[in-house]
Each structure stands twice: as C-alpha cells, then as structure tokens.
Amino acid sequence: MSSNRRDFLRKAAAGAAGITLGTSALGMSAKSYSRIVGANDRLSVALMGCGRRVGAFYPAIIDKKNNVDLAYICDVMKKQRERVAKDLTGKVSGKAALVNDIREVFADPKVDAIFNATPDHWHAPGTWMAMQAGKHVYIEKPCSHSPQEGELLVAFQQKFGKVVQMGNQQRSSPESIQIISEIHNGVIGNAYRAVAFYSNTRGEVPMPKKAPVPEGLDWDLWQGPAPREEYRHNTWDYNWHWYGWNWGTAETGNNATHELDIARWALQVEYPEFVEVQAAKRHFLNDGWEMYDTMDASFRFPGNKIIVWDGKSRNGYNTYGSDRGTIIFGTEGSVFVNRSGYKLFDRGGKLVRDSKAASNEAGTALGGGGDMTDTHVVNFFDNIRGKSSQLNSPIDMGAVSQMLVHYANISYRIGKSFDVNTENGHIFDREAMKLWSREYEPGWEPKL
Numbered sequence: 136m137s138s139n140r141r142d143f144l145r146k147a148a149a150g151a152a153g154i155t156l157g158t159s160a161l162g163m164s165a166k167s168y169s170r171i172v173g174a175n176d177r178l179s180v181a182l183m184g185c186g187r188r189v190g191a192f193y194p195a196i197i198d199k200k201n202n203v204d205l206a207y208i209c210d211v212m213k214k215q216r217e218r219v220a221k222d223l224t225g226k227v228s229g230k231a232a233l234v235n236d237i238r239e240v241f242a243d244p245k246v247d248a249i250f251n252a253t254p255d256h257w258h259a260p261g262t263w264m265a266m267q268a269g270k271h272v273y274i275e276k277p278c279s280h281s282p283q284e285g286e287l288l289v290a291f292q293q294k295f296g297k298v299v300q301m302g303n304q305q306r307s308s309p310e311s312i313q314i315i316s317e318i319h320n321g322v323i324g325n326a327y328r329a330v331a332f333y334s335n336t337r338g339e340v341p342m343p344k345k346a347p348v349p350e351g352l353d354w355d356l357w358q359g360p361a362p363r364e365e366y367r368h369n370t371w372d373y374n375w376h377w378y379g380w381n382w383g384t385a386e387t388g389n390n391a392t393h394e395l396d397i398a399r400w401a402l403q404v405e406y407p408e409f410v411e412v413q414a415a416k417r418h419f420l421n422d423g424w425e426m427y428d429t430m431d432a433s434f435r436f437p438g439n440k441i442i443v444w445d446g447k448s449r450n451g452y453n454t455y456g457s458d459r460g461t462i463i464f465g466t467e468g469s470v471f472v473n474r475s476g477y478k479l480f481d482r483g484g485k486l487v488r489d490s491k492a493a494s495n496e497a498g499t500a501l502g503g504g505g506d507m508t509d510t511h512v513v514n515f516f517d518n519i520r521g522k523s524s525q526l527n528s529p530i531d532m533g534a535v536s537q538m539l540v541h542y543a544n545i546s547y548r549i550g551k552s553f554d555v556n557t558e559n560g561h562i563f564d565r566e567a568m569k570l571w572s573r574e575y576e577p578g579w580e581p582k583l
Contacts (some may be wrong), residue, residue: 141546181207184253185215195512204229213351241268283572285534301533304511323465331394336451343367396536407434412546420448
C-alpha cells in the first residue's frame with residue numbers, strides 16, 4: 136500500500152469519528168452491540184436481500200464445517216423471503232425468522248454478520264448501518280452507488296473495526312492469486328496494460344410504465360435511501376439495473392467491477408490520472424433500457440500504465456475468446472485470466488502454461504455462484520473468528536477498484552473525459568464532481 140493511500144485511510148478514519156446517520160437509520164452505539172467471536176464460536180448470520188444472488192451463499196451457510204446459524208431471512212418482497220425459507224428448510228442450522236425490515240435484524244445483538252445482496256442503492260447504506268449496529272458485512276458488488284459512498288464505507292470500517300468483505304470473489308481464486316503474484320514477481324516483465332472485458336446477450340427490456348405496487352412488496356422500504364418515485368412496471372425485479380441512475384450503476388457497476396479489480400490488482404495501480412469513455416445505447420433503441428449498453432473506457436495511470444474496459448451487454452461476440460476476463464500485457468509476455476483459470480504466454484505469443492481452475496464459478500449467468508464464492512465466504516468467516524488475518528477483498532481495497540466504475544459512469548453521464556487527482560481519487564472537473572455524491576431520501580442521509 137502506498138504512503139498516499141495510508142494517509143487517505145488515516146484521514147478517513149479520523150473523519151469518521153463525527154459520522155452519524157439520518158433519522159431513518161439507527162442511532163445505536165456499536166459498543167452496545169459488540170460481541171467477541173472466538174475461533175470456534177458459532178456465527179449467527181442474516182441474509183439481507185433474497186434476489187438472484189442469494190443462492191450463491193447457500194453452500195457456505197449450509198456447510199456444517201462453517202459452524203453457522205441462519206438467524207434471519209430478510210427481503211422487502213414477501214415471496215422472495217418465503218422462497219429462500221423453502222429452499223433452506225431442513226438444510227441449515229438455526230431457526231431463521233422471516234422479516235421485511237432489515238432494521239429489525241440490526242437491532243438484534245445476537246447477529247454477528249450480514250450478507251448484503253440488495254439492489255445497488257442499498258449496498259453502502261445497508262453496510263454502514265450494519266457496522267454501526269456492530270455487525271460484520273459481506274457486501275456484494277458494487278460496494279457503493281457513488282464515489283462518496285466508497286469513502287464513507289472506508290471511514291465507517293475504520294471507526295467500527297468490523298470485517299467488511301466485498302463480493303468480488305475472484306480475489307479468492309487460487310489460480311488468480313497465483314498468477315497475479317507471479318506477475319508482480321516479473322513473470323511477464325513489467326506489466327503495463329490490461330484489457331478487461333465482458334460480453335452478454337441481454338435482450339429487450341420492457342418500457343417502465345406506471346403500475347400498481349406488486350402484492351407483497353414494500354415499495355417504500357425497497358427504495359430506502361433513494362429519493363421516492365412512483366412504482367413502474369417490472370422495476371423491482373432486476374430491471375431496476377437499467378431504469379435510470381436512482382438505483383443502478385449500469386453494466387459497469389454490475390459486472391465490470393470484477394474484471395477491473397483484477398486488472399488493477401495485476402498492474403498494482405490505484406487511482407488513474409486520466410479517464411476517457413465512449414459509450415452509448417446500441418441495441419433495441421426503443422425499449423426501456425435507459426443507459427448505455429456498450430462501453431469502451433480507458434484509464435491512464437502513473438508509470439504509463441493503462442487499463443481498458445470493453446463492455447458489450449447485448450452483443451455476445453466473444454472478442455477475446457471468452458465471455459469475460461482480463462488480459463495483462465507485459466514487456467516479456469502476457470496473461471489471460473478469468474474464473475476458469477489462466478493462460479501464460481511468452482512475448483512471441485507462445486503458450487507457456489495453461490492452468491485450468493477446479494472452480495465451477497458462474498460467468499455471465501444471472502446470480503452466479505460457485506465454489507469461488509464459497510471460498511470467499513469462508514475467508515470472511517475466518518477473519519471474523521480471527522482464524523485468518525488476511526481478508527481477500529477488504530473494503531478499502533474494494534472501494535478503490537469501485538472508483539474505476541464510478542469514473543466510467545460519470546464520464547459517460549457528462550459526455551467528456553477528465554483528469555483525476557492521484558492523491559485522493561477526486562476529479563478535477565467541476566461538472567464531474569457534481570456526481571461525486573448522490574441524493575438521498577430525506578432522513579436517510581449520511582452526515583459528517
């Protein structure tokens with residue numbers, strides 16, 4: 136970690152001492168809800184959000200070796216939490232209560248950890264509310280909805296000292312860990328460029344028309360920290376990703392987070408100097424998709440290092456021979472790495488080594504999941520218990536990777552490139568900095 140990064144974390148931690156939450160959040164002391172967890176203690180966990188991603192956590196929670204009780208199943212849609220309860224009946228330890236409001240879970244001092252798999256706009260607020268209530272958090276990507284939220288997450292973690300693991304699970308892949316370490320040790324010479332990519336065949340999206348709130352959905356609580364809007368057809372179930380910036384972070388937040396994180400890890404870079412983006416909606420031009428579905432982004436870093444993002448949400452052509460992954464170029468060779476393993480090439484393009492992962496982690500399938508996620512969750516558990524001192528994706532590291540997503544989205548939204556302060560990650564462009572934070576529903580604002 137650079138001295139600049141250490142200074143940033145120190146200042147963020149100092150600033151956090153004055154952070155409180157709005158009236159809709161919790162006003163409890165973390166000390167009142169703290170519990171020392173021993174190496175062999177049983178962990179009490181809760182599921183926050185029961186959409187497509189929740190099934191990825193089942194194996195680790197079910198596995199008796201992990202010594203876990205499932206205390207709560209929480210979702211604002213009644214049928215979602217009932218489905219998960221049905222899925223897990225007789226398979227997990229603990230008598231899980233089904234609840235609508237996550238604040239009931241936060242108020243229970245017996246709960247040790249939360250799995251936060253809510254829509255994007257709930258990720259950061261739900262996580263800092265959990266930390267304030269004394270809980271450890273496994274937070275799904277994207278960890279934040281805005282750059283400021285990433286700063287706040289780091290500040291809250293520094294203040295409350297909780298284990299916060301970001302759900303970019305490839306950080307727990309043995310093959311990725313191995314080859315990134317080799318890259319750092321010079322296996323391809325000086326690594327100078329990374330191309331991160333994603334291709335999918337997402338189809339036409341319905342036009343979001345005003346409609347009654349679906350039965351069983353608490354629409355007000357679903358919106359939570361976000362400014363209130365009238366309900367529109369099909370919003371709550373996944374298509375919120377594409378219906379404007381109030382809830383989602385577009386495909387870059389949805390998927391680029393993973394590959395950009397691998398690229399940044401391989402090149403050992405933090406904040407870029409310059410960001411340039413070309414993005415547009417290219418497919419089904421008259422459907423309800425409100426954002427870009429195709430993006431080319433370039434991030435230039437100190438030391439003349441470059442990360443490129445090639446995102447195609449609705450064109451399945453595998454430009455690089457895979458639907459997702461990262462290619463790292465060095466002065467003496469190159470590496471292709473994804474969830475299936477890696478391939479090492481010499482400078483002439485000859486294959487030197489082909490390491491296939493034993494992992495069954497999903498690629499572009501909705502919800503994903505697999506043994507890479509299992510390993511990531513176990514790493515989270517082990518750090519809570521003190522059995523490991525190496526968290527594979529701590530929030531301060533995840534938040535920096537997440538910044539690349541925010542830069543790309545901001546550049547697209549303002550329609551121009553910009554320079555970045557490599558000391559603290561802030562953008563020099565005033566128009567861009569207007570999007571540094573987001574608007575909150577009154578009463579839900581984080582306050583310094």
